[in-house]
Amino acid sequence: MGAKPLSVIALDVGGTGIKGLVQTADGTELASCARPTPVTEGVEAVLAEIIDSVRTLRAEAAEQSEAVAIGVICPGHVDAESGMALYSANIGWRDIPLADLLSRQIGVPAYIGHDVRAAGLAEATHGAARSVAEALYVQIGTGIAGAVISGGKVLAGAAYLAGEIGHIPVVPGGEECACGQRGCTETYASASALARRYRSAAATAEPISAPEVLARIDEDPIARTVFDCAVTALGRALVTYTLLMDPELIVIGGGLSLAGQTLLSPLAAELAAGLAWRPAPRLVAGDFGADAGRIGAALLAWRGVGVPA
Numbered sequence: 001m002g003a004k005p006l007s008v009i010a011l012d013v014g015g016t017g018i019k020g021l022v023q024t025a026d027g028t029e030l031a032s033c034a035r036p037t038p039v040t041e042g043v044e045a046v047l048a049e050i051i052d053s054v055r056t057l058r059a060e061a062a063e064q065s066e067a068v069a070i071g072v073i074c075p076g077h078v079d080a081e082s083g084m085a086l087y088s089a090n091i092g093w094r095d096i097p098l099a100d101l102l103s104r105q106i107g108v109p110a111y112i113g114h115d116v117r118a119a120g121l122a123e124a125t126h127g128a129a130r131s132v133a134e135a136l137y138v139q140i141g142t143g144i145a146g147a148v149i150s151g152g153k154v155l156a157g158a159a160y161l162a163g164e165i166g167h168i169p170v171v172p173g174g175e176e177c178a179c180g181q182r183g184c185t186e187t188y189a190s191a192s193a194l195a196r197r198y199r200s201a202a203a204t205a206e207p208i209s210a211p212e213v214l215a216r217i218d219e220d221p222i223a224r225t226v227f228d229c230a231v232t233a234l235g236r237a238l239v240t241y242t243l244l245m246d247p248e249l250i251v252i253g254g255g256l257s258l259a260g261q262t263l264l265s266p267l268a269a270e271l272a273a274g275l276a277w278r279p280a281p282r283l284v285a286g287d288f289g290a291d292a293g294r295i296g297a298a299l300l301a302w303r304g305v306g307v308p309a
């Protein structure tokens with residue numbers, strides 16, 4: 001009887017849900033989970049849910065593999081080197097020594113990372129941006145954030161705050177953003193902004209989602225206007241990034257990337273129009289959709305223990 005293959009436990013902890021998987025080094029998925037994040041019950045409850053998710057996943061894959069590391073990603077301000085989750089408005093925590101807590105509770109090394117940078121790492125390693133040295137990964141969901149890929153690496157920045165493309169101001173004196181600034185890209189172009197701006201412009205309380213707004217753009221002039229504003233805002237932010245960093249490729253991920261060419265075609269046109277004197281980078285949807293985060297979390301765990309994956 002040979003030794004069991006090694007595996008890692010990966011978790012993507014968001015403001016609404018926790019998604020996890022157990023993966024071997026060749027990428028085989030042995031177990032997975034998805035459960036809500038109990039944000040309204042407080043930070044202790046969220047931490048207990050994270051630990052229980054890891055234990056459950058480990059138990060489910062225990063017969064087929066030996067878990068050697070944990071990778072956890074979360075939103076907000078994350079210091080991957082010290083393993084601290086410094087701040088997240090969505091989860092409501094501050095200064096949590098998450099990596100230490102997990103390695104003590106579970107008994108294997110734990111590594112943490114920023115959710116969108118980890119998703120970008122997944123796309124850069126095995127997905128749409130593989131073998132592209134200079135790229136940008138943009139995740140459009142409740143908010144908008146990016147992963148700056150340069151020299152084939154995802155850059156964290158001086159204070160682990162690189163890639164916050166959602167807060168590039170694109171409308172001077174524009175709508176107020178949750179960050180305290182005005183006219184931010186995500187105030188116009190995130191999935192939640194599309195829904196909110198549609199409800200406001202149509203003066204309706206109808207619980208409409210961003211995909212529903214997109215589905216209406218051909219027959220509903222309000223949906224068309226809200227969508228066009230989103231494309232203009234996002235286009236401006238991508239023009240700014242392109243002028244500064246000269247990427248070969250821009251990868252769009254997150255929930256709104258599922259809109260495919262409905263979003264990509266007008267966005268590519270906007271990007272080309274804003275870059276009149278130079279060619280625009282290619283623009284594509286990510287390969288991993290909503291799974292990019294946990295695939296990136298698994299990569300962080302493998303790299304942490306020095307196993308190529």
Ligand SMILES: [Zn+2]
Pocket residue numbers: 166167177178179180181184
């Ligand atoms: Zn902002």
